[in-house]
Amino acid sequence: MNTTASHDTIRAVQWHGDRLRLLDQRRLPAEEIWFDSTTSGDVTQAIRDLAVRGAPAIGIAAAWGVVLAAKTGEDLPAAMATLRAARPTAVNLMWALDRMKARVDSGADAAALEAEAQAIQDEDLAANRHMGELGAALIAPGSHVMTHCNTGSLATAGYGTALGVIRAGVEAGRIEQVFAGETRPWQQGARLTMWELVRDGIPARLIADSAASHLMKDGKVTWVIVGADRIAANGDTANKIGTYQLAIAARHHGVKFMVVAPSTTVDMATASGDDIEIELRDATELLSVSGTRTVIEGAEAWNPVFDVTPAELIDAIVTERGVILKPDEVQMRSMFP
Numbered sequence: 340m341n342t343t344a345s346h347d348t349i350r351a352v353q354w355h356g357d358r359l360r361l362l363d364q365r366r367l368p369a370e371e372i373w374f375d376s377t378t379s380g381d382v383t384q385a386i387r388d389l390a391v392r393g394a395p396a397i398g399i400a401a402a403w404g405v406v407l408a409a410k411t412g413e414d415l416p417a418a419m420a421t422l423r424a425a426r427p428t429a430v431n432l433m434w435a436l437d438r439m440k441a442r443v444d445s446g447a448d449a450a451a452l453e454a455e456a457q458a459i460q461d462e463d464l465a466a467n468r469h470m471g472e473l474g475a476a477l478i479a480p481g482s483h484v485m486t487h488c489n490t491g492s493l494a495t496a497g498y499g500t501a502l503g504v505i506r507a508g509v510e511a512g513r514i515e516q517v518f519a520g521e522t523r524p525w526q527q528g529a530r531l532t533m534w535e536l537v538r539d540g541i542p543a544r545l546i547a548d549s550a551a552s553h554l555m556k557d558g559k560v561t562w563v564i565v566g567a568d569r570i571a572a573n574g575d576t577a578n579k580i581g582t583y584q585l586a587i588a589a590r591h592h593g594v595k596f597m598v599v600a601p602s603t604t605v606d607m608a609t610a611s612g613d614d615i616e617i618e619l620r621d622a623t624e625l626l627s628v629s630g631t632r633t634v635i636e637g638a639e640a641w642n643p644v645f646d647v648t649p650a651e652l653i654d655a656i657v658t659e660r661g662v663i664l665k666p667d668e669v670q671m672r673s674m675f676p
Protein backbone atom coordinates (compact mmCIF):
# COMPACT_ATOMS: atom_id res chain seq x y z
CA MET A 340 0.00 0.00 0.00
CA ASN A 341 1.53 3.24 -1.11
CA THR A 342 0.60 5.77 1.52
CA THR A 343 2.24 9.06 2.22
CA ALA A 344 1.55 8.82 5.89
CA SER A 345 3.95 11.50 7.03
CA HIS A 346 5.67 11.41 10.36
CA ASP A 347 5.66 15.17 10.41
CA THR A 348 1.92 15.77 10.55
CA ILE A 349 0.50 19.26 10.91
CA ARG A 350 1.09 21.34 14.04
CA ALA A 351 -2.20 23.14 14.69
CA VAL A 352 -0.93 24.92 17.84
CA GLN A 353 2.23 26.96 17.22
CA TRP A 354 4.06 29.22 19.73
CA HIS A 355 5.80 32.22 18.16
CA GLY A 356 7.49 33.90 21.12
CA ASP A 357 4.80 36.44 21.91
CA ARG A 358 1.75 34.99 20.21
CA LEU A 359 0.01 31.64 19.88
CA ARG A 360 -0.77 30.81 16.26
CA LEU A 361 -3.78 28.53 15.85
CA LEU A 362 -5.24 26.81 12.81
CA ASP A 363 -8.93 27.71 12.92
CA GLN A 364 -10.61 24.29 12.95
CA ARG A 365 -14.03 25.84 12.34
CA ARG A 366 -12.94 26.73 8.78
CA LEU A 367 -11.52 23.33 7.74
CA PRO A 368 -11.52 21.69 5.29
CA ALA A 369 -12.59 24.51 2.99
CA GLU A 370 -10.06 27.04 4.26
CA GLU A 371 -6.78 26.83 6.15
CA ILE A 372 -7.02 30.01 8.19
CA TRP A 373 -4.47 30.76 10.94
CA PHE A 374 -4.95 33.41 13.57
CA ASP A 375 -2.84 34.75 16.44
CA SER A 376 -3.81 34.89 20.11
CA THR A 377 -1.91 37.53 22.08
CA THR A 378 -3.76 37.40 25.41
CA SER A 379 -5.08 34.65 27.66
CA GLY A 380 -8.57 35.90 26.87
CA ASP A 381 -7.97 35.27 23.18
CA VAL A 382 -7.02 31.67 24.02
CA THR A 383 -10.05 31.20 26.27
CA GLN A 384 -12.32 32.38 23.46
CA ALA A 385 -10.59 30.12 20.93
CA ILE A 386 -11.15 27.11 23.19
CA ARG A 387 -14.77 28.05 23.91
CA ASP A 388 -15.49 28.51 20.18
CA LEU A 389 -13.71 25.28 19.17
CA ALA A 390 -11.30 27.18 16.97
CA VAL A 391 -8.85 24.94 18.80
CA ARG A 392 -10.33 21.68 20.11
CA GLY A 393 -9.39 18.20 21.15
CA ALA A 394 -8.59 17.25 24.74
CA PRO A 395 -4.76 17.46 24.59
CA ALA A 396 -4.77 20.46 22.26
CA ILE A 397 -6.93 22.58 24.55
CA GLY A 398 -4.66 21.77 27.48
CA ILE A 399 -1.62 22.79 25.45
CA ALA A 400 -3.32 25.98 24.24
CA ALA A 401 -4.31 26.87 27.81
CA ALA A 402 -0.72 26.40 28.96
CA TRP A 403 0.38 28.92 26.32
CA GLY A 404 -2.47 31.16 27.47
CA VAL A 405 -0.82 31.31 30.90
CA VAL A 406 2.46 32.25 29.25
CA LEU A 407 0.72 35.06 27.34
CA ALA A 408 -0.84 36.25 30.60
CA ALA A 409 2.57 36.34 32.27
CA LYS A 410 4.20 38.14 29.34
CA THR A 411 1.47 40.80 29.16
CA GLY A 412 1.19 41.40 32.91
CA GLU A 413 -2.29 39.98 33.30
CA ASP A 414 -3.65 38.93 36.70
CA LEU A 415 -2.43 35.33 36.58
CA PRO A 416 -4.93 33.71 38.99
CA ALA A 417 -7.80 35.38 37.15
CA ALA A 418 -6.42 34.38 33.76
CA MET A 419 -5.99 30.76 34.86
CA ALA A 420 -9.50 30.67 36.34
CA THR A 421 -11.00 31.97 33.10
CA LEU A 422 -9.03 29.48 30.99
CA ARG A 423 -10.07 26.65 33.32
CA ALA A 424 -13.76 27.47 32.83
CA ALA A 425 -13.52 27.46 29.02
CA ARG A 426 -14.82 23.86 28.67
CA PRO A 427 -15.73 21.37 31.45
CA THR A 428 -15.17 17.81 30.21
CA ALA A 429 -11.60 17.36 28.95
CA VAL A 430 -9.45 16.97 32.07
CA ASN A 431 -6.33 17.79 30.04
CA LEU A 432 -7.35 21.45 30.36
CA MET A 433 -7.37 21.29 34.16
CA TRP A 434 -4.23 19.12 34.24
CA ALA A 435 -2.25 21.61 32.15
CA LEU A 436 -3.42 24.58 34.18
CA ASP A 437 -2.63 22.83 37.47
CA ARG A 438 0.88 22.18 36.17
CA MET A 439 1.31 25.81 35.10
CA LYS A 440 -0.17 27.06 38.40
CA ALA A 441 2.38 25.02 40.35
CA ARG A 442 5.13 26.85 38.45
CA VAL A 443 3.44 30.22 38.98
CA ASP A 444 3.10 29.50 42.70
CA SER A 445 6.77 28.55 42.87
CA GLY A 446 7.69 31.98 41.50
CA ALA A 447 8.50 31.01 37.91
CA ASP A 448 9.01 33.95 35.59
CA ALA A 449 7.66 34.22 32.04
CA ALA A 450 10.69 32.44 30.59
CA ALA A 451 10.29 29.51 32.97
CA LEU A 452 6.55 29.34 32.21
CA GLU A 453 7.36 29.34 28.50
CA ALA A 454 9.68 26.38 29.02
CA GLU A 455 6.97 24.56 30.99
CA ALA A 456 4.39 25.06 28.26
CA GLN A 457 6.87 23.88 25.64
CA ALA A 458 7.55 20.79 27.73
CA ILE A 459 3.82 20.04 27.95
CA GLN A 460 3.56 20.27 24.17
CA ASP A 461 6.68 18.18 23.51
CA GLU A 462 5.59 15.50 25.99
CA ASP A 463 2.24 15.17 24.26
CA LEU A 464 3.84 14.59 20.86
CA ALA A 465 6.19 11.98 22.30
CA ALA A 466 3.28 10.25 24.06
CA ASN A 467 1.31 10.09 20.81
CA ARG A 468 4.13 8.43 18.91
CA HIS A 469 4.61 5.86 21.69
CA MET A 470 0.87 5.17 21.96
CA GLY A 471 0.78 4.73 18.20
CA GLU A 472 3.24 1.85 18.45
CA LEU A 473 1.54 0.29 21.49
CA GLY A 474 -1.93 0.46 19.96
CA ALA A 475 -0.89 -0.68 16.49
CA ALA A 476 0.69 -3.80 18.00
CA LEU A 477 -2.78 -4.92 19.13
CA ILE A 478 -4.13 -4.91 15.56
CA ALA A 479 -3.76 -7.91 13.24
CA PRO A 480 -2.26 -7.29 9.79
CA GLY A 481 -4.75 -6.46 7.06
CA SER A 482 -7.36 -5.01 9.44
CA HIS A 483 -10.19 -2.65 8.69
CA VAL A 484 -10.90 -0.22 11.53
CA MET A 485 -13.35 2.53 12.40
CA THR A 486 -12.80 5.78 14.27
CA HIS A 487 -15.01 8.59 15.60
CA CYS A 488 -14.54 12.35 15.89
CA ASN A 489 -11.06 13.76 15.35
CA THR A 490 -8.15 12.55 17.43
CA GLY A 491 -5.30 13.46 15.12
CA SER A 492 -2.73 16.20 14.82
CA LEU A 493 -5.52 18.77 15.03
CA ALA A 494 -6.56 17.51 18.48
CA THR A 495 -3.07 17.19 19.95
CA ALA A 496 0.52 18.42 19.69
CA GLY A 497 0.77 16.30 16.56
CA TYR A 498 0.41 12.74 15.19
CA GLY A 499 -2.70 12.06 17.30
CA THR A 500 -4.03 9.60 19.83
CA ALA A 501 -6.50 7.19 18.18
CA LEU A 502 -5.47 8.59 14.82
CA GLY A 503 -1.86 8.10 15.90
CA VAL A 504 -2.58 4.40 16.38
CA ILE A 505 -4.19 4.39 12.93
CA ARG A 506 -1.17 6.19 11.40
CA ALA A 507 1.19 3.70 13.05
CA GLY A 508 -1.01 0.77 12.07
CA VAL A 509 -1.05 1.85 8.43
CA GLU A 510 2.71 2.38 8.47
CA ALA A 511 3.17 -1.12 9.89
CA GLY A 512 0.87 -2.71 7.31
CA ARG A 513 -1.59 -3.72 10.03
CA ILE A 514 -4.41 -1.42 8.91
CA GLU A 515 -5.66 -1.60 5.32
CA GLN A 516 -8.80 0.52 5.50
CA VAL A 517 -10.15 3.23 7.81
CA PHE A 518 -13.81 4.14 8.19
CA ALA A 519 -14.37 7.57 9.77
CA GLY A 520 -17.69 8.51 11.32
CA GLU A 521 -18.87 11.98 10.32
CA THR A 522 -19.51 12.84 14.00
CA ARG A 523 -22.59 14.99 14.06
CA PRO A 524 -23.27 17.75 14.92
CA TRP A 525 -19.88 19.47 14.70
CA GLN A 526 -18.63 17.01 12.05
CA GLN A 527 -15.12 16.53 13.42
CA GLY A 528 -14.90 13.25 11.50
CA ALA A 529 -16.16 14.53 8.16
CA ARG A 530 -14.35 17.87 8.26
CA LEU A 531 -11.17 17.12 10.23
CA THR A 532 -10.35 13.41 10.32
CA MET A 533 -10.96 12.94 6.61
CA TRP A 534 -8.82 16.05 5.96
CA GLU A 535 -5.95 14.52 7.93
CA LEU A 536 -6.28 11.02 6.44
CA VAL A 537 -6.60 12.17 2.83
CA ARG A 538 -3.58 14.50 3.23
CA ASP A 539 -1.64 11.48 4.56
CA GLY A 540 -2.76 9.28 1.68
CA ILE A 541 -4.38 6.82 4.09
CA PRO A 542 -7.27 4.77 2.58
CA ALA A 543 -10.31 6.20 4.35
CA ARG A 544 -14.04 6.19 3.78
CA LEU A 545 -16.47 8.52 5.48
CA ILE A 546 -19.62 6.97 6.90
CA ALA A 547 -22.71 8.50 8.40
CA ASP A 548 -22.82 8.08 12.17
CA SER A 549 -25.99 6.06 11.66
CA ALA A 550 -24.18 3.59 9.37
CA ALA A 551 -21.75 2.41 12.04
CA SER A 552 -23.76 -0.56 13.34
CA HIS A 553 -24.46 -1.72 9.79
CA LEU A 554 -20.73 -1.50 9.04
CA MET A 555 -19.93 -3.61 12.09
CA LYS A 556 -22.67 -6.11 11.27
CA ASP A 557 -21.09 -6.64 7.85
CA GLY A 558 -17.90 -7.73 9.62
CA LYS A 559 -15.98 -5.08 7.77
CA VAL A 560 -14.16 -3.75 10.84
CA THR A 561 -12.38 -5.57 13.66
CA TRP A 562 -11.58 -2.54 15.85
CA VAL A 563 -13.29 0.71 16.79
CA ILE A 564 -10.50 3.08 17.86
CA VAL A 565 -11.40 6.32 19.67
CA GLY A 566 -9.85 9.02 21.82
CA ALA A 567 -10.96 10.30 25.19
CA ASP A 568 -11.58 13.52 27.06
CA ARG A 569 -11.56 12.12 30.59
CA ILE A 570 -10.92 8.58 31.85
CA ALA A 571 -12.23 8.00 35.39
CA ALA A 572 -10.54 5.87 38.06
CA ASN A 573 -12.62 2.80 37.14
CA GLY A 574 -11.88 3.11 33.41
CA ASP A 575 -15.20 4.70 32.44
CA THR A 576 -14.40 7.02 29.54
CA ALA A 577 -15.92 10.30 28.43
CA ASN A 578 -15.52 10.98 24.74
CA LYS A 579 -17.33 12.63 21.84
CA ILE A 580 -21.09 12.08 21.78
CA GLY A 581 -21.85 8.90 19.87
CA THR A 582 -18.91 6.97 21.32
CA TYR A 583 -21.11 5.10 23.83
CA GLN A 584 -23.44 3.76 21.15
CA LEU A 585 -20.44 2.69 19.07
CA ALA A 586 -19.21 0.69 22.07
CA ILE A 587 -22.60 -0.98 22.49
CA ALA A 588 -22.75 -1.90 18.80
CA ALA A 589 -19.13 -3.09 18.84
CA ARG A 590 -19.72 -5.42 21.78
CA HIS A 591 -22.91 -6.75 20.13
CA HIS A 592 -21.03 -7.53 16.89
CA GLY A 593 -17.81 -8.84 18.43
CA VAL A 594 -15.78 -5.82 17.30
CA LYS A 595 -12.95 -4.82 19.64
CA PHE A 596 -13.10 -1.34 21.23
CA MET A 597 -9.89 0.63 21.89
CA VAL A 598 -9.56 3.94 23.76
CA VAL A 599 -6.30 5.81 23.13
CA ALA A 600 -5.36 8.72 25.37
CA PRO A 601 -2.28 10.12 27.11
CA SER A 602 -2.04 9.98 30.90
CA THR A 603 -3.01 13.67 30.93
CA THR A 604 -6.53 12.46 30.08
CA VAL A 605 -6.69 10.12 33.09
CA ASP A 606 -8.46 11.57 36.13
CA MET A 607 -7.96 9.27 39.12
CA ALA A 608 -9.72 11.82 41.34
CA THR A 609 -12.99 11.12 39.53
CA ALA A 610 -14.38 7.78 40.71
CA SER A 611 -16.54 6.87 37.75
CA GLY A 612 -18.13 8.14 34.58
CA ASP A 613 -21.19 9.18 36.58
CA ASP A 614 -19.07 11.96 38.05
CA ILE A 615 -17.84 13.43 34.75
CA GLU A 616 -19.45 16.71 33.70
CA ILE A 617 -20.80 16.46 30.17
CA GLU A 618 -20.56 19.69 28.19
CA LEU A 619 -23.84 20.97 26.78
CA ARG A 620 -23.28 23.28 23.85
CA ASP A 621 -25.60 25.78 22.18
CA ALA A 622 -28.56 24.20 20.41
CA THR A 623 -27.76 26.17 17.26
CA GLU A 624 -24.86 23.77 16.61
CA LEU A 625 -27.50 21.04 16.16
CA LEU A 626 -30.13 23.13 14.40
CA SER A 627 -27.82 24.07 11.54
CA VAL A 628 -25.10 22.60 9.33
CA SER A 629 -22.12 24.79 8.45
CA GLY A 630 -24.11 27.83 9.48
CA THR A 631 -27.20 27.00 7.43
CA ARG A 632 -30.26 26.37 9.55
CA THR A 633 -31.80 22.98 8.77
CA VAL A 634 -34.62 22.88 11.33
CA ILE A 635 -37.82 24.88 11.50
CA GLU A 636 -37.60 28.11 13.47
CA GLY A 637 -38.97 27.68 16.95
CA ALA A 638 -37.63 24.14 17.24
CA GLU A 639 -35.56 23.35 20.31
CA ALA A 640 -32.63 20.94 20.65
CA TRP A 641 -30.57 19.18 23.32
CA ASN A 642 -26.86 19.20 22.48
CA PRO A 643 -24.64 17.18 24.83
CA VAL A 644 -21.27 16.91 23.07
CA PHE A 645 -19.80 14.02 25.09
CA ASP A 646 -21.02 10.76 26.53
CA VAL A 647 -19.56 8.11 28.83
CA THR A 648 -18.60 4.59 27.77
CA PRO A 649 -18.52 2.22 30.77
CA ALA A 650 -15.25 0.37 31.27
CA GLU A 651 -16.90 -3.02 30.73
CA LEU A 652 -17.48 -2.11 27.07
CA ILE A 653 -13.81 -1.20 26.51
CA ASP A 654 -11.38 -3.92 25.39
CA ALA A 655 -8.21 -1.85 25.65
CA ILE A 656 -7.12 1.50 27.03
CA VAL A 657 -3.82 2.59 25.44
CA THR A 658 -1.76 5.28 27.17
CA GLU A 659 1.92 6.13 26.87
CA ARG A 660 2.46 4.24 30.14
CA GLY A 661 1.15 1.03 28.60
CA VAL A 662 -1.94 -0.92 27.61
CA ILE A 663 -4.73 -1.99 29.96
CA LEU A 664 -6.81 -4.86 28.62
CA LYS A 665 -10.38 -5.12 29.94
CA PRO A 666 -9.85 -2.06 32.17
CA ASP A 667 -11.09 -1.89 35.75
CA GLU A 668 -10.22 0.20 38.80
CA VAL A 669 -7.61 -2.24 40.06
CA GLN A 670 -5.65 -2.05 36.83
CA MET A 671 -6.16 1.72 36.55
CA ARG A 672 -4.81 2.28 40.07
CA SER A 673 -1.89 -0.01 39.34
CA MET A 674 -0.88 2.01 36.27
CA PHE A 675 -1.84 5.39 37.78
CA PRO A 676 -1.02 5.10 41.51
Ligand SMILES: CSC[C@H]1O[C@H](OP(=O)(O)O)[C@H](O)[C@@H]1O
Nearest residue numbers: 392393394490494566567578579
Ligand atom coordinates in the same frame (compact mmCIF):
# COMPACT_ATOMS: atom_id res chain seq x y z
C1 LIG B 1 -7.29 13.46 21.04
S1 LIG B 1 -8.70 13.40 21.94
C2 LIG B 1 -9.78 14.46 21.12
C3 LIG B 1 -11.16 14.35 21.70
O1 LIG B 1 -11.70 15.65 21.83
C4 LIG B 1 -12.83 15.74 20.98
O2 LIG B 1 -13.82 16.61 21.45
P1 LIG B 1 -13.91 18.12 20.87
O3 LIG B 1 -13.73 18.02 19.38
O4 LIG B 1 -15.29 18.57 21.29
O5 LIG B 1 -12.81 18.90 21.55
C5 LIG B 1 -13.35 14.33 20.94
O6 LIG B 1 -14.02 13.97 22.11
C6 LIG B 1 -12.05 13.58 20.78
O7 LIG B 1 -12.12 12.22 21.08
